[in-house]
Amino acid sequence: MLEMIHGILALSTFGAIMDASGHFALPKLLGMSWMLPDQASTLAPDVDNLYLFLVGLTVFFTVLISGAIIYFFIKYRRRSNSEIPELIHGSVLLETTWSVIPLLISLFIFAWGAKIYLEQYTVPNDALDIYVVGKQWMWKFQHPEGQREINELHIPIGKKIRFVMATEDVIHSFYIPAFRMKEDIVPGPNRYSTVWAEATQTGTFHIFCAEYCGTSHSGMIGWVTVMNNKDYEAWLAGGAAGGSMAERGAALFQQLGCITCHHSDGMGLAPKLEGVYGTVQMLEGDKTVLADDSYVRESILSPTAKIVRGYKPLMPPFQGIVSEEQLQQLIAYVKSIGPAQAASPAGAGKAAATSPAPRPPIMSTGAPETVSPQSVQGTPGKQPAQDQQTAKPKGAKR
Amino acid sequence: MSLTATLPAANAAAQTNGEPLNYLNNGHGIRSWLLTKDHKRIAILYLISVSIFFVIGGIFALLVRINLLSPNGLFEPDTYNRIFTAHGIVMVFFFLVPAVPAILGNFLLPIMIGAKDMAFPKINLLSWYCYIIGAAFALTALVAGGVDTGWTFYTPYSTTYSNSNVLLTGIGIFIVGFSSILTGINFIVTVHTMRAPGMTWFRLPLFVWAHYATALVIMLGTPVLAITVALMALERIAHVGIFDPALGGDPVLFQHMFWFYSHPAVYIMVLPAMGVVSELIANMSRKRIFGYKIVAMSSLAIAVFGFLVWGHHLFVATQSVYLGIIFSFLSYVVAIPSAIKVFNWTATLFKGSISFDTPMLYGLGFIGLFLIGGMTGLFTAALGLDVHITDTYFVVAHFHYVMVGGSLMGFLGGMHLWWGKITGRMYPESWARAAMVIQFIGFNLTFFPQFLLGYLGMPRRYASYPPEFQVLHVLSTAGATILGIGLLITIIYFIWSLKKGQRAPANPWGAAGLEWHTSSPPPTENFLVAPVVTWEAYDFTQTEPKAQ
Numbered sequence: 012m013l014e015m016i017h018g019i020l021a022l023s024t025f026g027a028i029m030d031a032s033g034h035f036a037l038p039k040l041l042g043m044s045w046m047l048p049d050q051a052s053t054l055a056p057d058v059d060n061l062y063l064f065l066v067g068l069t070v071f072f073t074v075l076i077s078g079a080i081i082y083f084f085i086k087y088r089r090r091s092n093s094e095i096p097e098l099i100h101g102s103v104l105l106e107t108t109w110s111v112i113p114l115l116i117s118l119f120i121f122a123w124g125a126k127i128y129l130e131q132y133t134v135p136n137d138a139l140d141i142y143v144v145g146k147q148w149m150w151k152f153q154h155p156e157g158q159r160e161i162n163e164l165h166i167p168i169g170k171k172i173r174f175v176m177a178t179e180d181v182i183h184s185f186y187i188p189a190f191r192m193k194e195d196i197v198p199g200p201n202r203y204s205t206v207w208a209e210a211t212q213t214g215t216f217h218i219f220c221a222e223y224c225g226t227s228h229s230g231m232i233g234w235v236t237v238m239n240n241k242d243y244e245a246w247l248a249g250g251a252a253g254g255s256m257a258e259r260g261a262a263l264f265q266q267l268g269c270i271t272c273h274h275s276d277g278m279g280l281a282p283k284l285e286g287v288y289g290t291v292q293m294l295e296g297d298k299t300v301l302a303d304d305s306y307v308r309e310s311i312l313s314p315t316a317k318i319v320r321g322y323k324p325l326m327p328p329f330q331g332i333v334s335e336e337q338l339q340q341l342i343a344y345v346k347s348i349g350p351a352q353a354a355s356p357a358g359a360g361k362a363a364a365t366s367p368a369p370r371p372p373i374m375s376t377g378a379p380e381t382v383s384p385q386s387v388q389g390t391p392g393k394q395p396a397q398d399q400q401t402a403k404p405k406g407a408k409r
Numbered sequence: 410m411s412l413t414a415t416l417p418a419a420n421a422a423a424q425t426n427g428e429p430l431n432y433l434n435n436g437h438g439i440r441s442w443l444l445t446k447d448h449k450r451i452a453i454l455y456l457i458s459v460s461i462f463f464v465i466g467g468i469f470a471l472l473v474r475i476n477l478l479s480p481n482g483l484f485e486p487d488t489y490n491r492i493f494t495a496h497g498i499v500m501v502f503f504f505l506v507p508a509v510p511a512i513l514g515n516f517l518l519p520i521m522i523g524a525k526d527m528a529f530p531k532i533n534l535l536s537w538y539c540y541i542i543g544a545a546f547a548l549t550a551l552v553a554g555g556v557d558t559g560w561t562f563y564t565p566y567s568t569t570y571s572n573s574n575v576l577l578t579g580i581g582i583f584i585v586g587f588s589s590i591l592t593g594i595n596f597i598v599t600v601h602t603m604r605a606p607g608m609t610w611f612r613l614p615l616f617v618w619a620h621y622a623t624a625l626v627i628m629l630g631t632p633v634l635a636i637t638v639a640l641m642a643l644e645r646i647a648h649v650g651i652f653d654p655a656l657g658g659d660p661v662l663f664q665h666m667f668w669f670y671s672h673p674a675v676y677i678m679v680l681p682a683m684g685v686v687s688e689l690i691a692n693m694s695r696k697r698i699f700g701y702k703i704v705a706m707s708s709l710a711i712a713v714f715g716f717l718v719w720g721h722h723l724f725v726a727t728q729s730v731y732l733g734i735i736f737s738f739l740s741y742v743v744a745i746p747s748a749i750k751v752f753n754w755t756a757t758l759f760k761g762s763i764s765f766d767t768p769m770l771y772g773l774g775f776i777g778l779f780l781i782g783g784m785t786g787l788f789t790a791a792l793g794l795d796v797h798i799t800d801t802y803f804v805v806a807h808f809h810y811v812m813v814g815g816s817l818m819g820f821l822g823g824m825h826l827w828w829g830k831i832t833g834r835m836y837p838e839s840w841a842r843a844a845m846v847i848q849f850i851g852f853n854l855t856f857f858p859q860f861l862l863g864y865l866g867m868p869r870r871y872a873s874y875p876p877e878f879q880v881l882h883v884l885s886t887a888g889a890t891i892l893g894i895g896l897l898i899t900i901i902y903f904i905w906s907l908k909k910g911q912r913a914p915a916n917p918w919g920a921a922g923l924e925w926h927t928s929s930p931p932p933t934e935n936f937l938v939a940p941v942v943t944w945e946a947y948d949f950t951q952t953e954p955k956a957q
Contacts, residue, residue, distance in 0.1 A: 048866045069784040083758035094762045095949045101700035109752040117741035127793020132730050181566040188866025191797040195726045199654035221800040221868045223559050226487045229871035
């Protein structure tokens, strides 16, 4: 109760609504925090603000309408069985009022929701990649450094993380309530689902599969552990047998015989792959395509879908030959020999794995986007600061 | 004017051995029912069969709630998946879609416009047989082990991975769709061609307007469902690649096609109930619905805009962000006509003569629950917020407030208002009021905690769940039990009243509308003297005074 009074008092100055770390503290002050899951990402407070606004709006209209009904009910209760009240046809003024006001409120909510959505789905350039594979009924994760996890995921605090996701079977949906983040993973040779988040709180939070996927759908759950940077570095240093993703991809590149056609000198039967990732490729039929993850994936699984100009459709499809995880390793390799890394002789080294390749912002997912030649040059990727301390750990939860 | 004076006398003349000749006693034996072309008898056939499915669907609902009492679930996950799928399929396709239109619409629409029957009585009967054949397939599938895809049948799970009776159920849904289509055809043609002299379009009761709008949605939407189900079957049997990417198809295409029907289907379920509520509010407060024309047109607006919002089910389904923004915008547009209806119903009460009888309680229950259902629709249509709450219990709670709080409340309210008209007997008023209050409390206790669960992140269709969600799940199950008891009371007194209820007068409520100008139950031809309408809709000076 005391907490509530404090909360109401705090409302009088807007500044007091924000707590020390700049987060929205109204629900906590009103004793409503039990209604909300942990706010553990940069976007979570934005989503909660919209939610709480709508809760308030719902309460307002519910009180307004039910108040009116109860008042009318008492005031105009039937007093005699034969009474026939006077006829009222309507009122243009009233009708207009209660059409226009809800419309304006609706448009306001629409714009607010769309703004958050655009943030949620505009994947930043400088994100760390985590590769996710959903299968009936587990989550598999790969870190670029080579660590692999099942139903457990470790990520650093205060860094933008891009999740590049594929499924081995049916549709799954990667959902972390504490991050207010969810995206379906749809099977198909030409798409990765991507979504991003930046954790603001250390601790352990639920991972759920949110799209019904068969018998053990409710068992397809896991935990994401957000660590501060020091702990995360220590955890990464725990090492990964078999090297980084790009190193494994390089090994696969040999094993699967890709190298027999994709010569690094460009003289092979297939285009050379050095310096390709993140750039725009010219295709047969005067089309162009951005060489992003989805394009590389499609080129491996169904190579004849898009033919690079000047080459013949000779490559066999690798659908069913490479697993989703191997595919992601191959992509990590192709990325490691992209333009940003091509200069460094190490090529497939660890350095390549930790510094993401240049990548124009990718809107949502779906089929590889075809872009106009005007936007050919890839935007240079920003190196993420290694010791970012912007987010304040608020103590581990659970 | 002359009509009201002559009708009771004419009815009295038709007395046969003490009881007036009516559609119930005009013909006996099973053949007279199974081969009937009387829209009222077909409505009764629907009432019986749809009620059976309501009870089946309700039992599955209770099983769902029982399972969720424990975080580990009481049933095997596979069993639970089949239970919630059965609940969804039975309730959506075999209860909610036909409930109001096929029972109340069939019974009342011709009477309300002063017609003797539907335009195509044989097609009307055929529609019931489609329902029964479709139901037989679905029941067979259920008895043979059920389906585990959820009522949404998302691909490629349904076409490639599921080992349950997808095909059999699909055939059932395909056939029952034709039952809706045939009813829809009948409504449209009947309203266009069979209106009594003087019954102009803007003298139609709002119930008729709502059913006309619904029929349009049914006619345009249901064929798409049939096509979608047929394609799904084709892929499952013949491995034609339409939806499964392994065969060259696109799973999101299925979602677009499915929701192109299934979102408008929400309006198939709720528009007729809105029509009922207009009648409940008007008749029980003896007021013309405030802004009659706007309420009528809002039904049509909902029908049209309802077709343009299906993509709001795909905000996290890898649909383009810009498409998402367009669908979100359109979803807010479709909210406006629903809001207008709520405001107009409320304004109708102003200076009315408000009765506290059960039909009115249901009408107000509808407004309250539909208001929350509609307001929470603003949450789910908000793109950035929907990312968090889609596929959680928030959505489950939202659509149950619309479907149960809206459609079921409307249906039950209509059943109480017209029970005397349909059966010739009145239900017991005090039992009915008590049952309504019990249902209202039980309903809110069941579904309100689910909003909280959903925002906390509890995904839907989970056979087991993390223990921190248990308290809210137990509350919800407690509510479902209370709701179940309330509904059981209603079923019992309705059956009891068939023999023991008071005889219903022609117009027990002092209500307006042509159905109250004929006896309860009406004669086979609906009116002994063909009505001529000289008054506006909801003109309460044209009614017989309430029988004392």
